[in-house]
Amino acid sequence: MCGRYVLVMDEDGIAKLIQEQDIDHEWFSRLEQEGRVLETSSTERPSFTSYNIAPTHLAPIVINRSGSRQLELARWSFVPSFWSNDPSENPKFSTFNARDDKLKSSGFWRGAVEQYRCMVPATGFYEWEKAGKERLPHYIHRKDGEMMALAGLYSLRANPETGETLTTFTVVTTPTNRFMEPLHDRIPLVLGGIEDELWSVWLDPRTRFEQVERHVASREWPEMAMHRVSTDVNATGKAKYKNEPGLIEPVKRVEEQGGLL
DNA sequence: CCAGACGTTGTT
């Protein structure tokens, strides 16, 4: 299910990602305003790095607008356009994932899957193993260390007070594969690597959802690897929240550490 | 027709 992920996108990574597209410079200024620039450079070229992206955080997504692809900062937790956009009214439930089998049958996702598909760039994501009361996080990433493209849906809503457009998104999930089965029965819909054509196909509203899904749903992931990481990533909130490269470093299980405790 | 709900994961 993908409820926490990592994106290490340096300047070259963005350049590689957007290639022929124009990036709004608004994008970079907004990053700064939100205080979400975790890695700043002296140049004006934007970058984005977070080792701990959680629901409600802002993260970059790629969308189709006015016939071109754009990189947008969006809030992770989809809010449909038909819900109140009064900031004082909170959504009734959180929607950071969307089941692939519900996209067409539920009115909640219907409009988005037809008109508002997005690509969520990720370097890797976390998955927790339940061990009694403990939640042991694992990091799943491509063996080559490159970014991957997750299937997502987004919505645009105008904030009536500020007039600003609020972009929100969700990550599509699908039944697990053999690689992930030991950890979870649902996994994110990975459209492939960042150079893969498939995510462009996904963004094209003329593409039928079933067409893309047939290629990627529950396929095996020979390109992926995983290892356990420190529970440092678990914490949210202000006091204990961590966001540092060490979060994705491998740690051994206690029983493998030679009883040092 | 109108009114009301619209999600996920994981657990049992």
Add this chain to the structure above:
DNA sequence: GTCTGG
């Protein structure tokens, strides 16, 4: 247990 916040 369930809901909220990050």
Add this chain to the structure above:
DNA sequence: CCAGACGTTGTT
């Protein structure tokens, strides 16, 4: 996703 809070009255 996980962690943390979850209530009231009455006071400043």
Add this chain to the structure above:
DNA sequence: GTCTGG
């Protein structure tokens, strides 16, 4: 908005 239930 769109789907379901009555």
